[in-house]
Amino acid sequence: MNTTAIRSRGRSRGLSGATGDDATVTGPVRTDRARHERRLGLLLAAPSFLVMVAVTAYPLLYAVVLSLYRYRLTDPGGREFVGLRNYATVLSDPIWWGDVVTTTVITAVSVAVELVLGFAFAWVMYKVLRGRSLVRTGILIPYGIVTVVSAFVWRYAFQLDSGFINQWFGLGDFNWFGGRWSSLFVITLSEIWKTTPFISLLLLAGLVQVPHELLEAATVDGATARQRLQKVILPNMKAAIMVALLFRTLDAWRIFDNPFVMTGGANDTETLSFLAYRQNVSLVNLGAGSAVSVLLFLTVVLIAFVFIKGFRTNLGQMKGQR
């Protein structure tokens, strides 16, 4: 498999020759090559750095400032400094804590199911001989599909008047979106369908790196399939599993599209991102909304911290994407 593994991130080859980079390097540099390399490195990295800081760090600081005010766009005259009162309001509000619970449930269930299912899919893709690329192609489609589309597709499948699920499973006129847990079930299902491919491909990448000799040796030693899984395969995949787990957890924690499209947050299915959206965008209540934003950011920092401390995973060894 075409997996590009990184062994040591920090190692740099350095410029291989004075004229190796004619587009950017001019003049004799052999004497102070290291200094020149530093300058070039900074120059090349600067645009990325600046853009990322300008579009995330700066607005975040701005949110911190806004969160100290009572400020609603439709009532500009009522703007006043209130200190930390917005935080007190948010943190003492049952809506915030209800959304924390909802988000936690969706995250925990979807990530757990995705890990198991993703591993099963990875195993199938690893083992299947005929049509392997077909399976891989097929599984990429949920990965690439627009999340809002996935939400609509699943919603209409379960919705009373347009769906086929109730008819197929003889559920009569059970209203899936009429209660909290059945709504969360459909929301989580859509999330799982859409994001399991990412996990399974990451796990597959880990799986192909499990040394063949070890597996064969274990088989020769009479290890059962279960023992091989527990003693050989999983330990050798630990890093891949950690990467998948961390990124999917933080990704699931941001869930917004699915509840927005499916329930609009009714029946206690609102998530934290949804709450931030509603305060800031629907109610244009930028004061309390910014407090929600800052707190949402802090929850993410907290989760990342727990992961990194708890699993002692080297940050530099991983990457992830949606």
Add this chain to the structure above:
Amino acid sequence: MTLRRRVARGWLALALGAAGLAACGGDDDGAPTLVWYTNPDNGGQATLARQCSDASGGAFRITTQVLPNEADAQREQLVRRLAAKDTSIDLMSLDPPFVAEFANAGYLRPITDAADVAAFTDGVLEAPLQTASWDGQLVAPPFWANTQLLWFRRSVAEAAGVDPTAEDVTWAELIDAAASEGKRFGVQGRRYEGYMVWINALVSSAGGAIVEDPGAGAEATPALDSPAGRAAAQVVADLARSSAAPADLTTAGEEEARSTFQGDQGAFMVNWPYVYAAAQASVASGAITQETFEDIGWARYPRVDARLESAPPLGGINLAIGSFTDHPDEALAALRCLLTVEAGTQYMLESGNPAARAAVYDDPAVREAFPMADLIRDSIAAAAPRPLTPYYGDVSQSVQRSWHPARDVDPLRTPADTASFMRQVLAGERLL
């Protein structure tokens, strides 16, 4: 234009240019283009925009920008643009409950000329007229008005021995009638503005109000904790727990209610008059039979208390001029063209949306297309607007949140809980 803004614009032009997508040029004829933000309809507003552009003799052109489907989302889009002091909003179609919030924030340009005020308000039915002003100034004259009627299946009503057209027919009687026949009563019970429409009509029909002194804004007094509030909650709870409750009660909007009503289990429904034309279309497409269509009857919105006249819901659209427009005179001229009796008549016939002026209902073509024209007119005139408060969003959402799902509504507790929740929300002590 600030420097920052100019720099940003420059960036935009650069990005567009880089992609080879030159921004489309402005007008060549010099006539200002007015942008009219419209709620979605079947194209009736776009037609009027075209006609009024032509009629202006080149003084202006009107283009339309469509807003989202749901009232909350329409407000959201407009607020965001207006908060950005966007000069591109010349005209807007505004749901009446949002007029107060927009006017209070200074987003709407008042109409002060006495002749215009008279032209835009004479002959307009009373309830919609109430929603047109803020602080004693006309800010958003009604373009069309809407109301809900009670729709019933003649066969079911007959079998149950109830007369929905009787003046004093109540929700309780109708719910019992539907339940006794094993049929359903369609309402709007999803957590959205339509649910608020229903609750407001119930509270008003019971002789109460959701908010006292709504004009006081954040200091207004929630009034749901009252006999009227409890009577309204009783109706919601009764229906939700009755066998007449549709399976999708807690997720039903207008269309789901119509779907239940047109189906085998339909008995009653409260809904806007569009359902009549929609039922006709259903016959044409073969979804329902002509027989079913003829089985559909209509009556005034039912009462909560048999002794009190009902207060049907008020809907519709008001037209307003954006405060930040570069073309206030042209926008006003456009209103003079859009708000005539003729325009109202044409719009009602083309889009099926009822007019705000009484005179339209005397038009023979309207009477033919809407056999219930008189009923619609009277229902609009007697309708109860939702609270006219600059904090309408907070008021409405705190009600929706506390009353959803309908099956959990407790007539003894819910109205009181809503009132205290709303008070905290208005004071900024609770999130919504």
Add this chain to the structure above:
Amino acid sequence: MDGRRTSNWWSLWGALVLLWALFPLAWMVSLSFKDPATLRSGDPGFLPSTWTWENYRTVFDNSLFTAALRNSFGIALIATALSVVVAMFAAYAIARLDFPGKNVLLSLALAIAMFPQAALVGPLFDMWRGLGIYDTWIGLILPYLTFALPLSIWTMSAFFRQIPWEMEQAAQVDGATAWQAFRKVIVPLAAPGVFTTAILTFFFCWNEFLLASSLTSTDSARTVPAALSFFTGASQFESPVTAVMAASVVVTIPVVILVLLFQRRIVAGLTAGAVKG
């Protein structure tokens, strides 16, 4: 033979995985061909009772949708191009150069990969309206570019590390000019990584909904995911289930085409940099 039987078993499992992945797609296509008039009354099955192209005509007649499609393509392509170019510099620096702040850049990229975008909608909206780029292409391109950068930097630096840069020197020894060496040797080696990164970035921009619905309000910048909730039926109350599905099919087509053409590259890109050992 036993191996043959096992292989067949795995093929069956593979088919099941395929079914899981593609079944909702089939439902989407099926629903998009249903007649909207009969949908609510008596057509609740999986397949349409009568097939119709009406929904596709509806969405393509709808200027809301066609404008959104144009915006989606324009914004996603520009954001992808910019992001890949900017990230290419950074990835090159990370893969080949020694410079202070390398770890800071990598950590920042990682932090942004995990950043909850919802925390930014309020301040970004307020800043954008101040700058006058609210509801413009650039107003969406900027955050898309930003949030795509971590992915692009990580993916490309992983690819770049694998390039045998010594070959460039070898070519020069063989008499090629520096530019020729770069163009003939390095560009072909780097291109697959850059291209793969571009596909993944495009998927991200194509998919994005939260910012698209917060930072736009008209046809001038609204993308398809945000426009789907604006659809309406014959009256403002009628919900356009089948039209939404037709539009969904349309926005899924580019995804399917990219996946079919570049399946191998996407998998390589997704797992690039996955950990060894």
